Structure formats: structure tokens, C-alpha cells
Amino acid sequence: MKKKRFDPEKTIYAVVAIACFFVLWWFLTTFTPVKNTTPDPIAVLKLLFESFYTPIGSKVITGHLLVSLRRVLVGFGVATVLGIILGIAMGTSKWASAIFKPIFELLRPIPPIAWISLVILFFGIGETSKYILCGIGAFTNVTLNAYTGAQNVDPELVGCARMLGTSERDIFFRVVLPSCTPQIFAGMQVALSTSWMAVLAAEMVGAQEGCGWMIQRGSDTLNITLVMVGMIVIGLVGMLLATLMRAIERRLCSWNIMEG
Amino acid sequence: MNEYAIQKRKERIKFTIVSVISLCVFFGVWYVCTAVLHLKPDYVLPSPVQVVEAFIQKLTQTNPDGATLFGHIAASLQVALTGYLLGAIVGVPLGIAMAWFRRIDLFVTPLFDLIRPVPTIAWIPLMILWFGIGLGAKAAIIFVSAFVPCVINAYAGIKQTKPVHLWVAQTFGASRREMLFTVAIPTALPLIFTGLRISLGTAWMTLCAAEMLASNKGLGYMIQLNRSLARADLIVVAMLTIGLIGTIFTVGLNALEKKFVKGGRRG
Numbered sequence: 157m158k159k160k161r162f163d164p165e166k167t168i169y170a171v172v173a174i175a176c177f178f179v180l181w182w183f184l185t186t187f188t189p190v191k192n193t194t195p196d197p198i199a200v201l202k203l204l205f206e207s208f209y210t211p212i213g214s215k216v217i218t219g220h221l222l223v224s225l226r227r228v229l230v231g232f233g234v235a236t237v238l239g240i241i242l243g244i245a246m247g248t249s250k251w252a253s254a255i256f257k258p259i260f261e262l263l264r265p266i267p268p269i270a271w272i273s274l275v276i277l278f279f280g281i282g283e284t285s286k287y288i289l290c291g292i293g294a295f296t297n298v299t300l301n302a303y304t305g306a307q308n309v310d311p312e313l314v315g316c317a318r319m320l321g322t323s324e325r326d327i328f329f330r331v332v333l334p335s336c337t338p339q340i341f342a343g344m345q346v347a348l349s350t351s352w353m354a355v356l357a358a359e360m361v362g363a364q365e366g367c368g369w370m371i372q373r374g375s376d377t378l379n380i381t382l383v384m385v386g387m388i389v390i391g392l393v394g395m396l397l398a399t400l401m402r403a404i405e406r407r408l409c410s411w412n413i414m415e416g
Numbered sequence: 417m418n419e420y421a422i423q424k425r426k427e428r429i430k431f432t433i434v435s436v437i438s439l440c441v442f443f444g445v446w447y448v449c450t451a452v453l454h455l456k457p458d459y460v461l462p463s464p465v466q467v468v469e470a471f472i473q474k475l476t477q478t479n480p481d482g483a484t485l486f487g488h489i490a491a492s493l494q495v496a497l498t499g500y501l502l503g504a505i506v507g508v509p510l511g512i513a514m515a516w517f518r519r520i521d522l523f524v525t526p527l528f529d530l531i532r533p534v535p536t537i538a539w540i541p542l543m544i545l546w547f548g549i550g551l552g553a554k555a556a557i558i559f560v561s562a563f564v565p566c567v568i569n570a571y572a573g574i575k576q577t578k579p580v581h582l583w584v585a586q587t588f589g590a591s592r593r594e595m596l597f598t599v600a601i602p603t604a605l606p607l608i609f610t611g612l613r614i615s616l617g618t619a620w621m622t623l624c625a626a627e628m629l630a631s632n633k634g635l636g637y638m639i640q641l642n643r644s645l646a647r648a649d650l651i652v653v654a655m656l657t658i659g660l661i662g663t664i665f666t667v668g669l670n671a672l673e674k675k676f677v678k679g680g681r682r683g
Binding site: 169250266274277353356368375386392398 | 427431432434435436438439442456459460461522523526530533534535536537538539540541544545617620621622624625628629635636639640642646648651652654656658659660662663666
């Protein structure tokens with residue numbers, strides 16, 4: 157990645173653009189009929205700050221965030237491990253691929269959100285069903301990427317290692333695994349944002365706490381300010397998660413940073 | 417045919433058979449768990465036979481969710497395609513403009529980065545408020561979900577144009593416009609198609625969420641309603657239909673891509 161140098165023109169444009177956005181928002185919500193439905197930015201910011209000490213439902217905003225984050229991280233963590241194992245197995249062994257690929261291909265195109273109803277019937281609306289939904293969201297992406305990654309390992313490298321007398325185990329851990337790590341990370345990036353989206357959907361459909369519940373509650377009680385606060389917080393956390401992932405990726409695959 | 421090819425072919429046949437057996441085992445286990453052992457009650461996990469029966473029934477009957485399967489599919493497709501096409505029509509040119517014109521880039525990119533991290537699902541309540549619970553809101557939600565990947569990929573596609581190619585065009589006296597249409601856009605096409613494919617996937621996923629929260633027809637609604645009726649067989653039918661249509665879309669887009677994109681596929 158290129159180091160970005162400070163560019164005054166860029167900063168000025170960015171500030172002007174964002175200022176325009178807020179002014180337009182403020183203008184629309186103060187002087188036009190839009191104000192009947194949409195709160196102005198000041199009200200939203202005020203509620204955002206208030207929500208740190210005034211509980212919404214049973215928790216303050218950070219509490220809801222932590223609940224959602226826990227659901228995402230548990231589901232995502234378990235699904236990632238399983239996905240990497242399955243994906244690499246399918247990519248390296250023809251047997252595994254022949255056995256699991258048809259089933260995987262059958263279930264893969266079903267979006268995680270479509271699972272909500274079945275999962276709720278199966279596991280109730282408790283925590284388990286949320287973990288599972290986040291997991292489904294992450295699992296397909298990670299598996300698919302681990303699979304393509306393991307399949308596209310340069311055969312020359314593997315052949316080279318084998319010719320030099322490397323054991324099969326070392327070939328796996330020193331050649332195959334490192335060479336599909338960037339691809340796996342690309343999958344994990346997507347997986348994390350899909351999980352984040354899945355948890356919102358799951359919480360909007362049935363939950364008593366969490367960010368998705370907050371939005372849904374705002375919508376049910378016609379408290380649009382709350383909806384917008386929820387959106388802002390969710391966006392910020394989503395961005396934070398993505399940045400974090402990218403930082404970890406930079407650490408782990410420093411030899412192969414993909415552009416982005 | 418030499419020996420190697422024969423061996424290759426034998427191997428392929430062998431693994432195809434393994435795949436078929438694996439699928440059979442999958443359905444077999446499902447069948448045994450549900451129809452024979454009754455591990456879970458029918459309203460939680462239906463047997464494959466029940467799902468097929470429900471599917472056949474659903475082709476003609478409107479009970480219990482108010483429309484036949486085709487009715488739901490048509491409703492979903494209408495919403496999804498409206499939103500998706502609008503998203504693509506607005507998103508791709510915007511991405512191209514952002515990458516090509518420096519001023520637009522400087523002005524729009526911060527705004528775009530402001531909106532982008534909010535997951536589409538979080539927009540649902542707001543869109544319902546602004547557009548009601550009809551076609552408008554759902555199309556708007558899908559618009560947002562399709563719009564974002566289209567912009568990102570079109571932007572990245574144009575940005576990866578090699579300056580050398582542009583210099584060559586310039587040396588031969590191409591105008592700015594010719595450079596955009598004959599050099600930059602063809603270079604970006606593979607990535608633009610990637611964007612279209614990604615956004616189709618997210619659009620189709622968002623559709624389910626939108627229909628679950630506010631709708632009276634469509635595949636997502638079918639999933640949601642049948643949960644409260646405890647008709648898991650119909651839920652599975654709807655899920656498989658969603659998956660199938662998603663696959664058909666992907667295959668169609670891949671065919672389009674092959675037709676329009678020149679040269680090898682990159683990225």
C-alpha cells in the first residue's frame with residue numbers, strides 16, 4: 157500500500173462535502189415537508205450522546221453494541237475455523253471435494269437471512285440462533301475463499317518442495333497454508349461484514365437487546381432519531397471491524413498485501 | 417487416447433460417483449432423521465418428502481400465505497430487479513465518474529465513505545418511513561445494497577487502467593472522451609462485472625430481509641409468515657427457491673460477462 161501524503165486539496169474537498177451533506181440534511185429537515193418524518197442532525201447527535209448514559213430498553217448503547225459484537229464474534233470465530241478446515245480440505249483433497257462440494261453448492265446460494273425462520277424454529281430466539289445465523293453468514297464466504305485459495309496454490313511450488321524432500325506435512329504447513337492465507341483473509345473480510353449484517357437482521361426479527369433490536373424498536377415506536385443513532389453506531393462499528401481485520405491481515409501476510 | 421487421459425477420465429467418473437453418493441447420503445440422513453426416527457417434530461424439520469409435496473402443492477395453491485409459489489417469485493423478482501437495475505444504472509456511471517474526474521472524486525468519495533459502512537439492513541426502517549411499505553421502500557433498500565458494490569468496483573476498475581495505455585492513446589491524438597470510452601472502460605469491464613455480480617448477491621440477500629420485515633407477498637414474506645404458522649416445509653421450499661433463483665442469476669451474469677468482456681478475466 158502506498159503511504160498517502162497529506163493533501164490539502166483533498167482535505168478541503170472532504171470537509172466541504174461533509175459540511176454540504178449536513179447542511180442539506182439540516183435544511184431539508186427544517187424548511188421542507190421532510191421534517192415531518194425525519195429528525196434533524198442536531199437531534200440525532202444529541203440522542204447519540206444521551207444514549208451513552210440513558211438506557212434504551214434494558215441497556216445503554218455500549219451495552220447493546222457489546223451484545224451484538226459478542227454474537228458476531230462467537231458465530232464468526234467458530235464458522236471461520238470450520239470454514240478454513242473444510243475449504244482447505246476441499247481444495248487439497250479430491251475425495252473431500254467430491255464428498256462435500258455438492259452439498260456445499262446446494263446450500264451456498266441460500267442467503268444467511270433466509271435461514272432466520274428455520275433457525276428460530278429449531279433453536280428458539282435465544283442466543284444460539286443468533287450465533288448460528290452469524291456463523292452461516294461467515295461460513296460460506298470463508299469456505300469458498302479457502303477452497304479457491306487452496307486450489308490455486310502454485311503446483312510448481314508444491315512440486316519443488318516435494319522434490320527437495322519435504323514431508324507432506326511440511327508441504328501443507330509451509331507451502332499450501334501460507335500461500336492461501338491472503339485469499340482466506342479476503343474471505344474473512346467479506347465474512348465479517350456479512351456476519352455483522354446477519355446479526356442485525358436476526359436481531360430485528362426477534363431479540364430483546366442488541367443494535368438491530370434498537371433500530372427495530374425505534375421503528376416500532378416511530379422514534380426515527382433512535383433509528384438514525386442506531387445506523388450511525390452500526391456503521392461506525394462495521395467500519396472499525398473492517399479496519400481491524402485489515403490491520404491483522406497486514407501483520408499476518410506482510411509478504412503479500414493485496415491492494416485495497 | 418493415451419493411458420494418462422484414460423486414467424484421468426476414470427478418475428473423473430469415480431469422483432462423480434462419489435459426489436452422487438454423497439448427495440444421496442445427505443438426503444438419506446435427512447430422511448431417516450425426520451421420517452423414520454422423528455428426531456424433531458414435523459413443524460420444525462420436515463422430511464424431504466414433505467418438502468417436495470409442499471413444493472408441488474405450492475405450485476397451484478395459494479394457502480396459507482396468499483399466493484402461489486410463482487406469485488411470490490414474481491413479487492420478489494419485481495422488487496429485486498427494479499432496485500438492482502436502478503442501483504447498477506446509477507452506481508456504475510457514478511463509480512466511473514468518480515475515478516475519471518478528479519473533482520468528483522474529491523467531492524463524492526468522502527460522502528460515499530460516510531454512507532458505505534452502514535449495512536443495508538439498517539436502512540430498512542428509514543426507507544419504510546420514507547417510501548411506505550410498498551414496492552418503493554423495498555426497491556430503495558435493494559437500490560442501496562446494489563449501488564455500493566457497483567460504485568466501488570467501477571471505481572477500482574477505472575483506477576487500474578495503466579497510464580501507459582492512456583499515454584499511447586494521447587500520443588495518437590485521442591480526446592479525453594475517446595480515452596475514457598476506448599481505453600479506460602474496456603479495462604474496467606471485468607471489475608465492473610465483478611461488481612454487478614457481487615451486488616446481485618447482496619441485493620438478493622437484502623430482498624429477503626426487506627420482505628421479512630415489511631411485505632405481504634414475496635419469498636421472504638413466505639419464509640417469515642410460515643414461521644409463525646410453523647410450516648417448516650414451506651420455509652424450506654422458499655429457501656431452496658431463493659437459492660435456485662440466485663444461482664440462475666449468477667449463471668446468467670457469467671454468460672453476459674463472457675460475451676462482453678474481451679481478453680482474459682482478471683481480478
